[in-house]
Amino acid sequence: MKARIFDTTLRDGEQTPGVSLTPDQKLRIAIKLDELGVNVIEAGSAITSVGEREGIKKIVSEDLSAEICSFARAVKVDVDAALECGVESVHLVVPTSDLHIEHKLRKTREEVKRTAIEAAEYAVDHGLLVELSAEDATRSDYKFLKQVLSEGIDAGAKRVCACDTVGMLTPERSYEFYKGLTELGVPVSVHCHNDFGLAVANTLSGLRAGASQAHVTVNGIGERAGNASLEEVVVSLNSLYNIKTDINFKMLYEMSKTVARMTGIYLQPNKAIVGENAFAHESGIHADGVIKKAETYEPITPELVGHRRRFVMGKHVGSHIIRKRIKEMGLRVDDVRFEQIFARIKALGDMGKCVTDVDLQAIAEDALGVLAEKPVELEELTIVSGNKVTPTASVKINVDGVEKVEAGVGVGPVDAAIVAVRKSVKDIADIQLEEYHVDAITGGTDALIDVVVKLKNGDNIVSARSTQPDIIMASVEAVLGGVNKIVSDKMIRESENKE
Structure with a gap:
């Protein structure tokens, strides 16, 4: 068995709150999706706006291998907008649940069915491949649902889709639900939302039941809790069910990063397959x-x-x-x-x-770079700093077994700490701070801080560094590291002179 992948990142995915893609961004994502190997790209909903139509037209003009599709409601104006863009197919959507028919459309079942049939016939007559899709299908009367889809097939629809619009399926029910639709005799698409975190599981169950195409989005983006995740669906099909797709798996991580960057919707680290912690x-x-x-x-x-x-x-x-x-x-x-x-x-x-x-x-x-034996060691460091408070530091330092306590003030807590250290070691090393350089090694407020100092004592100049999560401690440790080098060098010279 081989499953087809219908990607709706550019339509359902773009309906993620806060996401709005420019025509050029849509084109870049579509080209990547085509390279990835998806079978159908739902490029948008042509009726939405001038900009949306511009984006769809740009995608169509690229002559990609994938089938380019536009979302359309079951009304002629939507089909006309899709035709204007030159797409190959329409994802023609009609609500089938009584909840939507009565409260959203305020129509009868017969009126909705007639509208769906007329729109399907109109699209087919104008050369479009029609995938007739039932919105809120999983809360619909099953007999009525099948009747609408069946008559749509008679009107020329080549594929049908049943949408779990608010994620109400369970894997067990999904299997039975989609298995019944395969009796209609045309390819069936699974379209699942993730409101209960079951979109991928329900999609896999639907495909196992005989559906041949999965509607997915990259990274699982979409309205509310999102849609079934492309990467999770295709890798699960391949690795757990031995069901193949046309997807180039080696592009999945790159595809994920591209969509995250374009949409501004970044992944949680533990996201399966493509999250930063996945491996x-x-x-x-x-x-x-x-x-x-x-x-x-x-x-x-x-x-x-x-x-x-x-x-x-x-x-x-x-x-x-x-x-x-x-x-x-x-x-x-x-x-x-x-x-x-x-x-x-x-x-x-x-x-x-x-x-x-x-x-x-x-x-x-x-x-x-740390000396094995350190003549000078820090025992205590206390810092006082804040608004309208002069930064003050006190240090207790052990110099060859002798404790020394000193305090210092400075323009900031680091400066105050270094002043206190210099005062505490002045009897053994009158140091001058020649250079001070600090780097945050990695991002974040808890990043490790790398401090490099250059100290001068007479004619002797030494460099030292320390890496700590605390900039003050890193600075003090770096200075003390330099002091220990100076003291050790002095001890070596004195020993050589005696000899």
């Missing part, structure tokens, strides 16, 4: 298993969908992952330095911070 591992046990054999904790490979595998380093990470990543970075650390790195990652994890590869490299390089 991310933190737990030591899971990561170790994936390294040894990917299938242990991955049902599909990230390469299948054009994604990538990531190892996230946090409090659950195992030492083997850290060692592997450090080695891949081309860094060599001994056991002592490795334990320092590992302990810092665990500590950051306990603070709720996950360490990226960039963070890890900075931490590792920082650890490699």
Whole structure:
């Protein structure tokens, strides 16, 4: 069996609250969808506006491989607008539930059925392929629903669709519902919404029941809770049901990112198939298993969908992952330095911070630059700062076993802390801060901060760095790192002079 994919990202997907695509954006997405391999692109609803028709015309002019379709209500004016755009087909939609017929349309069943038949005949007579679609089909009288679709087929409709407009189906009911519609003798489309989080499951059940085409959107965008997700449907069909499609799986992640960027609707990290965490591992046990054999904790490979595998380093990470990543970075650390790195990652994890590869490299390089024996160590740091308060810092520093306490003020908390440190070490190193550079390694307010300083003591100039989640601590640690280098250099020179 092979399933067809009818993509409605540019119509139902664009009905996501807050989304409005320009004609050029629609064209770019349509070209990508065609490259992806969808069978039908519902390019929009031609009757909507001049801009909408412009977008549809641009797509039609590209002569894409996919069938280009316009949404249309069962009225001639909508069909005429579609004809003006030059589309190959119309997704002709008519409400069939009594709820919609009585309260929205204020008509009778017979009036609605007649309208649907006349619109279908009109579209067919003008050369359009018609997919007749029943809105709110899953809350309709089933006998009436089949009657409308059957008479629509007699009028020339080549495909029929039953829409679960407000997501009322369950997988069990979906199977029986769509199985009954396959008796009509033409291809049946499944169109499911995600109000109860069941759109993908219901779509798969409908296809298993004999429907041959799935209506989907990229990333599952759409009104309210969205539509069935294209990527989830096609990968599930392939991997779980051995049902093929024409989709180029390797483009799925790229397609997802394109639509997210164009619409401004970004994905939750744990989104299946294309989410940033879909192939991310933190737990030591899971990561170790994936390294040894990917299938242990991955049902599909990230390469299948054009994604990538990531190892996230946090409090659950195992030492083997850290060692592997450090080695891949081309860094060599001994056991002592490795334990320092590992302990810092665990500590950051306990603070709720996950360490990226960039963070890890900075931490590792920082650890490699730290002296094994430190004559000067920070014991306490207190900062007072705020509106209408002079930034003040006090430090307690251990210098070769002797505690020294000093305070300092500055233009800000970092400046005050460095002033206090300089005062506390002036007896052993009269330092001048020559350069100070700070970078946020990754994005976010909890990003690791990388501080690089250049200190001068007489003719001796040294550089030092520290990587911490706190800019004040990173600054103080960097300065103290430089002080320790100066002191150590001084001790080495004195020892050499004695010899």
